[in-house]
Every structure is written in C-alpha cells, then in structure tokens.
Amino acid sequence: MTAAIDIRALGYSFGSHRAVDDLSLSVEAGECFGLLGPNGAGKTTTIRLLNTLLPLQTGEVEIFGRSVRTEAMVVRRLLGYVPQQLSIEGALTGRENVEWFARLFDVPRRERASRVDEVLDMVDLRADESRLASTYSGGMVRRLELAQALVNRPALLVLDEPTVGLDPVARDSVWQRVAQMQRDHGMTVLLTTHYMEEADALCDRVALMHRGALRALGSPDELRAAAGPGATLEDVFRHHTGEALEDLDVEKGGLRGVRATRRTARRLG
Numbered sequence: 254m255t256a257a258i259d260i261r262a263l264g265y266s267f268g269s270h271r272a273v274d275d276l277s278l279s280v281e282a283g284e285c286f287g288l289l290g291p292n293g294a295g296k297t298t299t300i301r302l303l304n305t306l307l308p309l310q311t312g313e314v315e316i317f318g319r320s321v322r323t324e325a326m327v328v329r330r331l332l333g334y335v336p337q338q339l340s341i342e343g344a345l346t347g348r349e350n351v352e353w354f355a356r357l358f359d360v361p362r363r364e365r366a367s368r369v370d371e372v373l374d375m376v377d378l379r380a381d382e383s384r385l386a387s388t389y390s391g392g393m394v395r396r397l398e399l400a401q402a403l404v405n406r407p408a409l410l411v412l413d414e415p416t417v418g419l420d421p422v423a424r425d426s427v428w429q430r431v432a433q434m435q436r437d438h439g440m441t442v443l444l445t446t447h448y449m450e451e452a453d454a455l456c457d458r459v460a461l462m463h464r465g466a467l468r469a470l471g472s473p474d475e476l477r478a479a480a481g482p483g484a485t486l487e488d489v490f491r492h493h494t495g496e497a498l499e500d501l502d503v504e505k506g507g508l509r510g511v512r513a514t515r516r517t518a519r520r521l522g
C-alpha cells in the first residue's frame with residue numbers, strides 16, 4: 254500500500270547550518286505520527302519541506318505517492334496545515350475565518366455552507382461562530398484553526414505544536430478533537446511536539462529528532478520502555494541521544510525561548 258508520507262534522505266541547510274540531516278521515514282495511511290524533539294531539532298523545517306512551504310534541497314518526499322518536488326499543487330490539496338504562528342484573522346468572526354479558507358481551497362460554492370457547519374460542529378464552535386475571533390480564548394483559537402485546516406477534507410492533517418501555550422483543559426479538548434477526527438474520518442495526522450504526554454495521548458508512533466537527525470523511532474511505549482520504567486521525555490531523550498534535555502535548552506540560549514513565549518503570547522493575546 255502507498256505510504257501517506259514517504260521521506261527519503263531528506264536534507265536541508267540554512268546557509269551552513271544543517272537543520273535536517275539525512276532523514277528517512279515513512280508514515281502509514283491512518284496513522285497519527287509525531288515528530289518529537291526539543292527546540293531546534295528540525296521538526297518545523299521537516300514539515301515545511303513536506304507541505305511545500307520550503308523548496309527541497311536534497312532527498313525526496315512523497316505524499317500518498319505524489320512528489321513534493323514535482324507535484325506541489327496536487328500535494329497542497331491533500332494537506333491541511335495548522336502552523337505554529339497564528340493563522341486566524343481576529344477582525345472576522347469564527348465562521349468567516351472558516352469560510353475564507355473554504356474559498357481559498359476551492360470548496361464548491363454549493364457545498365460551502367454545509368462544509369463550514371460540519372467542521373465548526375467537529376470542533377464544537379457552532380455556538381460561538383458569530384463572535385469575532387479576537388474574543389476567543391487560546392483553546393478556541395486552536396480549535397478554529399483546526400476547523401480551517403479541515404474544511405477541504407484533507408487526507409493528511411499536519412499540526413505544528415498543536416497545544417503549545419494552552420492550559421491543561423484546553424489542551425485536552427484539542428487532543429480529543431484530533432483523536433475523534435482521526436477515528437471518524439481515518440485521516441492521517443502528522444504533528445510536532447515537545448511533550449511526551451502529547452505523544453502518549455495521540456501518537457501511534459513517534460520519531461525522536463535531535464540536531465536535524467532521527468535518533469529513535471517507535472511507539473511512545475517502546476521509546477519509553479527502552480529508557481526504563483516510568484521514563485519521562487527527559488529520560489527518553491537522554492537514553493536515545495546521550496544528552497540532557499535541560500542542558501540543551503539552556504545551551505540553545507534565550508532567543509528561541511523568547512520566540513516561543515512571544516508566539517504563545519500572541520496566540521493568547
């Protein structure tokens with residue numbers, strides 16, 4: 254069977270900085286797959302390569318058998334993408350935000366209203382659809398972004414850190430929606446995360462990335478089992494990379510931390 258995602262020897266450098274280094278992996282249709290790793294591991298760069306936002310340098314990526322390099326337009330239509338940065342317009346209502354995406358993705362005019370209803374129902378925002386998005390909470394904004402990404406019924410949903418900056422209740426609610434959509438629609442999901450709990454809650458398999466390279470691949474339980482009973486992400490990371498996560502975050506310096514905090518503040522803002 255054709256893989257949902259087939260990544261072969263993928264490499265990407267920003268100048269002399271190697272952000273993705275000889276990455277190969279394959280995601281099956283219907284799977285929820287996580288790219289797990291600390292700041293700067295190369296997760297976002299990887300998903301920007303496979304969703305055609307960055308041009309390929311070395312290696313190949315196929316989405317449901319279609320080449321990212323030569324069939325970018327086809328690939329875009331197979332994908333729903335929720336980026337890390339805010340993608341909603343605060344001056345529009347929740348419903349208008351989704352309608353805008355429906356037009357952007359050429360959802361046929363006759364079907365638009367029902368498709369918008371459908372995705373707003375899925376994320377439980379129908380009751381709030383007429384409010385300006387600027388009045389939504391952080392969790393509601395994230396659910397609205399999910400609705401936008403789903404309105405063209407993508408075969409592959411790509412989520413970049415879907416719950417960063419959310420409180421535990423809002424985070425659970427996003428997890429529930431993603432799991433439900435996957436169950437009900439057999440969608441393939443690729444997400445990036447810093448959180449072992451998020452991988453536990455959602456992912457069938459995860460790839461642990463460090464400095465652009467794949468360091469471990471398996472179910473969250475398998476990764477944890479290798480690191481010992483009750484292992485946290487910290488333990489898993491140390492086991493598979495020989496480095497401590499905390500040292501690494503400090504070593505990475507303030508800038509990326511500040512960027513992440515700003516992103517969160519903007520999102521909640």
Ligand SMILES: Nc1ncnc2c1ncn2[C@@H]1O[C@H](COP(=O)(O)OP(=O)(O)OP(=O)(O)O)[C@@H](O)[C@H]1O
Binds near residue numbers: 271291297298
């Ligand atoms: N536009 C850019 N120009 C230069 N370097 C970049 C750029 N984008 C990312 N990088 C660098 O590439 C590396 C990988 O970054 P990437 O954003 O893919 O990591 P990540 O695992 O997604 O981290 P985060 O969780 O912080 O988003 C990092 O060292 C980062 O500083």
